[in-house]
Each structure stands twice: as structure tokens, then as C-alpha cells.
Amino acid sequence: MGKITAAITAVGGYVPDYILSNKELETLVDTTDEWITTRTGIKERRILKGADKGTSEICVPVAQEICRKRGISPEEIDLLIVATVTPDMVFPATANVVTDKIGAKNAWGFDINAACSGFLYALDTGARFIESGRYKKVMVIGADKMSAIIDYSDRSTCIIFGDGGAGVLLEPDTEGYGLVDSILRSDGHGREFLHMKAGGSARPASIETVTNKEHYVYQEGKTVFKYAVANMAEAAHDIMQRNQLTSDSVRWLVPHQANKRIIDATAQRMGLPEEKVMMNIQRYGNTTGGTIPLCLWDYEKQLKKGDNLVLAAFGGGFTWGASYIKWAYDPK
Numbered sequence: 001m002g003k004i005t006a007a008i009t010a011v012g013g014y015v016p017d018y019i020l021s022n023k024e025l026e027t028l029v030d031t032t033d034e035w036i037t038t039r040t041g042i043k044e045r046r047i048l049k050g051a052d053k054g055t056s057e058i059c060v061p062v063a064q065e066i067c068r069k070r071g072i073s074p075e076e077i078d079l080l081i082v083a084t085v086t087p088d089m090v091f092p093a094t095a096n097v098v099t100d101k102i103g104a105k106n107a108w109g110f111d112i113n114a115a116c117s118g119f120l121y122a123l124d125t126g127a128r129f130i131e132s133g134r135y136k137k138v139m140v141i142g143a144d145k146m147s148a149i150i151d152y153s154d155r156s157t158c159i160i161f162g163d164g165g166a167g168v169l170l171e172p173d174t175e176g177y178g179l180v181d182s183i184l185r186s187d188g189h190g191r192e193f194l195h196m197k198a199g200g201s202a203r204p205a206s207i208e209t210v211t212n213k214e215h216y217v218y219q220e221g222k223t224v225f226k227y228a229v230a231n232m233a234e235a236a237h238d239i240m241q242r243n244q245l246t247s248d249s250v251r252w253l254v255p256h257q258a259n260k261r262i263i264d265a266t267a268q269r270m271g272l273p274e275e276k277v278m279m280n281i282q283r284y285g286n287t288t289g290g291t292i293p294l295c296l297w298d299y300e301k302q303l304k305k306g307d308n309l310v311l312a313a314f315g316g317g318f319t320w321g322a323s324y325i326k327w328a329y330d331p332k
């Protein structure tokens with residue numbers, strides 16, 4: 001019997017119904033559809049409306065779709081990992097909330113906080129549990145309700161982010177399908193340029209932090225952009241080299257959807273034409289942990305067994321990386 005790899009055997013996704021268009025943003029801040037489209041590629045994003053609705057409300061339909069498509073009951077899930085920076089609460093983990101809501105009685109779980117690279121970190125972590133031989137069904141979800149931490153009077157951030165999420169089921173494979181390799185990196189120095197100032201233990205919530213709007217995303221966009229272009233492209237290029245992949249043998253680039261210009265630069269470094277690049281930023285914006293699995297969800301019908309996929313991300317932390325996946329099934 002061959003070595004155990006973690007194959008993706010099902011994909012699920014969810015985006016809320018409410019569409020926040022560039023046109024509507026024009027009524028909230030001093031911006032234009034033209035500026036947003038040319039600088040980011042985004043036309044609209046989804047917003048989760050309703051009181052007391054957190055990221056778990058996105059994860060639940062994702063988990064249910066995965067179970068339905070794979071024909072399993074939630075009780076068969078061994079482990080749930082949720083990649084998010086917008087957990088329902090600081091604690092317990094959103095994974096705990098989700099396992100309870102879907103009736104995954106036999107699962108344990110935890111959250112991973114790695115911002116826009118969260119899904120890559122979580123996927124690689126989940127794969128280790130499968131490869132150990134002890135776990136048969138590991139669910140990995142990336143989801144964020146970014147609207148909870150966005151200041152809709154700040155034109156430099158509110159035009160970028162949206163709510164949504166998606167996920168995958170990992171199961172053991174002995175024919176080499178699934179996650180083959182990952183390059184994961186971080187540099188805490190980058191926290192200066194992208195973070196949320198208050199609400200953690202260093203600066204707990206107070207009247208002052210609320211008045212100062214310190215519970216929103218703070219981003220120095222230009223600096224983040226510069227690091228994102230360099231590091232995401234580099235990681236994607238390195239994973240190709242390390243696995244003897246060429247621009248011909250890579251079928252899909254599955255990039256984090258932060259800015260179309262960052263995606264284009266990554267594809268260019270890899271020598272890939274536009275047709276090989278998954279792109280849905282125009283419809284969902286940047287859903288942080290959700291972007292990469294949402295691409296897999298949107299493009300699932302076009303994926304064939306044996307396709308070589310390179311996933312790549314860059315985000316807050318800084319965190320970044322790339323993963324190489326051999327797709328495990330044909331469209332159903």
C-alpha cells in the first residue's frame with residue numbers, strides 16, 4: 001500500500017444573499033465604480049445581514065453541503081478546522097459552534113488565525129491528521145464575516161472586503177492524489193501594516209477603543225500590496241520548482257482574491273495564461289479565509305481527476321504560502 005495522502009473528496013460553499021455593489025459604495029464613501037474596478041477588479045461583494053449572525057452562520061451551510069455531496073452524516077466527521085479572523089466570539093472557537101450546530105457529535109475542532117493565508121495553513125494542518133492514519137474525515141473550512149470588522153466610512157478598506165466561505169473534506173488516498181506539498185511562511189514584522197488595533201488582550205475593548213474606531217481593519221494598502229505581489233508570486237514559483245511543475249503541467253492557479261493586479265502578477269511569474277487562473281473577485285471581493293475554497297467551489301465542475309492545482313495566498317501577519325494539490329475526482 002502506498003503512502004497516505006489527504007485527498008479533497010468534496011467541496012461546499014456559501015455566500016450571503018445581500019449584494020453590496022460598487023454603485024452602493026458610491027453612496028457611502030467618496031469613490032467610484034471605475035476606481036474600484038480598475039484598482040482591484042471588484043464589482044460587488046456579499047454581506048451577511050441580521051442581528052447576532054456570526055461566521056458560524058456561513059460555515060454551517062458549507063459543512064452541510066459537503067456532507068450532502070459526499071453522502072455522509074455530520075457524525076462521521078472526525079475533526080473540523082475553521083480558518084477565520086472573524087470568529088463568532090473570541091472564545092470558544094467557531095469550530096466548536098459549528099460542530100454543535102450541525103450535529104457533528106464525534107468531531108473535535110479548532111480555529112486557525114492566519115488571515116488571508118488561513119485556508120492554506122488549515123489545509124496543511126488538516127492533511128497531517130489524515131496522513132497520520134488516525135483520522136478518516138477531516139473538514140477544513142475558510143470563512144469570514146469581514147463586514148463585522150470593516151469601517152464603512154473608510155474608502156481604502158470598505159471597497160475590498162466581503163463575507164463568505166467555503167470548505168473541503170479531506171480523506172485518505174493511497175494513489176498520490178490530494179495535498180502533495182506546501183510552502184508556508186510568516187513574518188510578524190508585517191503586523192504593523194495590517195491588523196486590528198483593539199479587542200485583544202494587549203488592548204481590550206473600552207469606550208476609548210470604540211470611539212477611536214480601533215475595532216476595524218487597519219491596512220496600509222500600498223505596503224501590503226508590494227509585499228503581496230513579491231511573496232505570493234515567489235511562493236507559487238517555488239512550489240512549482242520544488243515539484244518539477246511547469247506552466248504546461250499546472251492546470252489551475254487558485255489564488256487568494258485580494259486584488260486582481262496581485263493575481264495577475266502571480267500568474268505572470270508562473271508563466272500561466274488567464275484561462276488557467278481561477279477568478280471570482282469581481283463577485284465576492286476579498287473574503288479573507290474564504291477566497292481560495294470559494295474558488296474551488298465555483299470551479300469544481302471544471303476540475304478533473306489528476307489536474308495539478310497550485311494554491312497561493314498572502315495576508316495579514318504577514319502570512320503567505322503556496323500548496324500543490326493533485327485533484328482527486330472528476331466532475332459529478
Ligand code: UT7
Pocket residue numbers: 030031032035036039040116155156159160220221222223224225228257258259262286288314315316
Ligand atoms: O488580503 C489581505 C492582503 N491585502 C491586500 O493584498 C491588499 C493590498 N493592497 C491593495 O490591494 C491596494 O493597495 C488598494 C486596493 C488597497 C489600494 O490601491 P492603490 O492602488 O494602492 O491605491 P493607494 O492606496 O495608493 O491610493 C491611491 C489614491 C490615493 O489618493 P491620492 O493620495 O493619490 O490623491 C487614495 O486616497 O487613491 C485614493 N483612494 C481612493 N480613491 C477612490 C484610496 N481608496 C480609494 C477609493 N476610491 N476607494
